[in-house]
Amino acid sequence: MQALWIYPEGLMVSFTTNCGNSSGNCMRICGDQGTMDLQNWMAPTFSNVGGGRQGKLGKETPVKPIDGPDHFLDWLQCLRSRKPCRAPIDAGYQHGVAVILAMQAFDAGRRMVFDPQKREIHAR
Numbered sequence: 001m002q003a004l005w006i007y008p009e010g011l012m013v014s015f016t017t018n019c020g021n022s023s024g025n026c027m028r029i030c031g032d033q034g035t036m037d038l039q040n041w042m043a044p045t046f047s048n049v050g051g052g053r054q055g056k057l058g059k060e061t062p063v064k065p066i067d068g069p070d071h072f073l074d075w076l077q078c079l080r081s082r083k084p085c086r087a088p089i090d091a092g093y094q095h096g097v098a099v100i101l102a103m104q105a106f107d108a109g110r111r112m113v114f115d116p117q118k119r120e121i122h123a124r
Contacts, residue, residue: 003102015102033057097121 005013027038034051038044048057078085097114104121105112111124
């Protein structure tokens with residue numbers, strides 16, 4: 001499955017997933033300055049490997065952990081305290097729109113566009 005999102009701000013996001021075999025999984029985020037390797041979810045790293053702008057990022061470097069409760073525990077604590085969550089509802093909505101947009105494009109076999117004012121997805 002290949003999905004490509006083009007945002008009005010000029011940002012392009014490409015997502016690819018493949019059915020694998022017993023050799024294991026691989027998850028990487030590739031950018032123009034380098035790569036974030038998420039093979040070991042508990043110890044991700046980033047480096048300048050594959051980046052066109054060499055020098056901005058160094059050799060393989062561990063991502064510094066962020067102290068705080070996990071996502072579900074954070075949500076429960078916010079219900080009790082009435083403080084805002086670390087992941088706001090708008091972020092969840094935006095992720096949901098992107099996933100539904102990609103699935104509808106896949107099902108229809110054509111490009112789909114999201115109209116944020118009307119909150120509608122249209123074929124293009």
